[in-house]
Amino acid sequence: MREINVSEITENIKEMCIEANHFLSDDMVKVFNEAVTGEKSPLGKQVLMQLKENLDIAGNEMIPICQDTGMAVIFINVGQEVHITGGNLEEAINEGVRQGYAEGYLRKSVVKDPIYRENTRDNTPAVIHYGIVSGDKVEITVAPKGFGSENMSRVFMLKPADGIEGVKDAILTAVKDAGPNACPPMVIGVGIGGTFEKCACMAKKALTRNLNEESPVDYVRKLEEEMLEKINKLGIGPGGLGGTKTALAVNIETYPTHIAGLPVAINICCHVNRHAHRIL
Numbered sequence: 001m002r003e004i005n006v007s008e009i010t011e012n013i014k015e016m017c018i019e020a021n022h023f024l025s026d027d028m029v030k031v032f033n034e035a036v037t038g039e040k041s042p043l044g045k046q047v048l049m050q051l052k053e054n055l056d057i058a059g060n061e062m063i064p065i066c067q068d069t070g071m072a073v074i075f076i077n078v079g080q081e082v083h084i085t086g087g088n089l090e091e092a093i094n095e096g097v098r099q100g101y102a103e104g105y106l107r108k109s110v111v112k113d114p115i116y117r118e119n120t121r122d123n124t125p126a127v128i129h130y131g132i133v134s135g136d137k138v139e140i141t142v143a144p145k146g147f148g149s150e151n152m153s154r155v156f157m158l159k160p161a162d163g164i165e166g167v168k169d170a171i172l173t174a175v176k177d178a179g180p181n182a183c184p185p186m187v188i189g190v191g192i193g194g195t196f197e198k199c200a201c202m203a204k205k206a207l208t209r210n211l212n213e214e215s216p217v218d219y220v221r222k223l224e225e226e227m228l229e230k231i232n233k234l235g236i237g238p239g240g241l242g243g244t245k246t247a248l249a250v251n252i253e254t255y256p257t258h259i260a261g262l263p264v265a266i267n268i269c270c271h272v273n274r275h276a277h278r279i280l
Contacts, residue, residue, distance in 0.1 A: 002136040003083045006092035013096025016142035016276040018104035021064045027211040028273055035185055035245040044243025065272050069106040070144030072097045072126040081136035098122040141208050143275040149268045152178035155200055158262040167192060167264050174266035175231050180240020183270035185248045191265040193255040203267035206251040208275045224250045
């Protein structure tokens with residue numbers, strides 16, 4: 001049995017909150033640079049160059065990539081052979097967010113109650129998704145989620161008869177409705193199957209999948225390619241000002257579902273798709 005003190009988790013999450021808000025992950029750098037090169041519209045290319053300049057300034061001067069430094073979404077998988085010591089895991093995670101947003105001078109965007117709207121002043125609580133897995137490691141993904149794109153996300157409870165064409169229509173509908181509001185070029189996370197809440201969690205998690213990694217499922221891989229092509233033909237373009245790069249990537253996750261349903265969730269992220277990943 002391997003022991004990990006909660007202080008180590010707090011420290012890593014603090015660092016990851018700062019990292020994700022100042023630097024693109026390597027996979028995002030790759031697809032963003034490819035978009036700059038591949039954009040056909042002069043105005044679209046100009047917008048991408050301005051976004052690239054913003055990214056360079058953020059990294060060089062340690063200024064957040066975006067003023068909306070997001071609500072902290074944490075995916076944490078704890079190995080069954082790990083014993084967490086020194087305190088409560090959830091409190092340690094939130095303490096890491098608290099320290100990260102304070103020490104990183106990141107905007108505090110979380111309110112205590114969805115109706116009364118009093119700011120918590122430290123960007124906690126985080127939204128935490130736990131997983132219990134085999135092994136003696138703790139895998140952490142921190143994904144600060146801005147709400148310009150989050151507000152454009154959708155869940156469709158399709159009928160089984162709608163099939164894969166219904167899924168395609170749902171994805172395109174969500175992207176069309178989002179238009180410029182999601183700060184394109186977007187990254188599109190899609191969850192298909194499960195239940196109402198499961199497909200939404202899958203769509204969120206799909207955004208954090210390394211964009212260099214292809215889906216192991218043949219039809220999913222082909223669907224990702226097809227939807228990226230169709231989305232980029234919509235003409236929304238960088239900044240919503242027209243162009244050929246409306247999306248940088250489409251990541252799709254699937255899960256078994258009920259015979260009577262076909263849930264589909266589309267979680268849209270802006271052009272930075274902030275996430276940081278570590279294994280302890």
